[in-house]
Amino acid sequence: DVKVTQSSRYLVKRTGEKVFLECVQDMDHENMFWYRQDPGLGLRLIYFSYDVKMKEKGDIPEGYSVSREKKERFSLILESASTNQTSMYLCASSPTGWVWPQHFGDGTRLSIL
């Protein structure tokens, strides 16, 4: 069974801090994704990666960056956290190609004070 593990379930940070969210998958999937989930807005794609060191902007990349140095790990970075980045962050992975479903981690609920 696919396992997508996010490093923290809950995280509280202060405005202006640099924040790292980590995600690891154990199924050798090529694609990895970062979403944020807000009530009524569904899941909005921040960034995705289809290979090591490759990244593509999603719908809402502003204020975020990502890193994929190893195939199994995809990191989301908030360069200077702001209160409007308080949200639930979900990582997902899938094999190459659009026909495959995405497998999600449990999410990180991030609060920026």
Next chain:
Amino acid sequence: GQQVMQIPQYQHVQEGEDFTTYCNSSTTLSNIQWYKQRPGGHPVFLIQLVKSGEVKKQKRLTFQFGEAKKNSSLHITATQTTDVGTYFCAGHNNAGNMLTFGGGTRLMVKP
């Protein structure tokens, strides 16, 4: 850019009643996927539809993909308390590189 709208946003039903959520895309989709997220959980893949007019069933759940491949629906017959959660549709456009999610329908079932 591509938009996927989902209605209703919330639905309360009495256990045993039927439930339907509707999904509409601003552009033609290559496919539609449906996910369920239980309270406190993460989205879990339910099914994928690819062909125009396709209908698939999973026990009490019926999924439809419209003829124009721009809309979809999920119908649950005789809801149970285990059906509680938020149901999301999501689709790829013809470029196929990004999955766009609808806003979700939160289903609450009264026993």
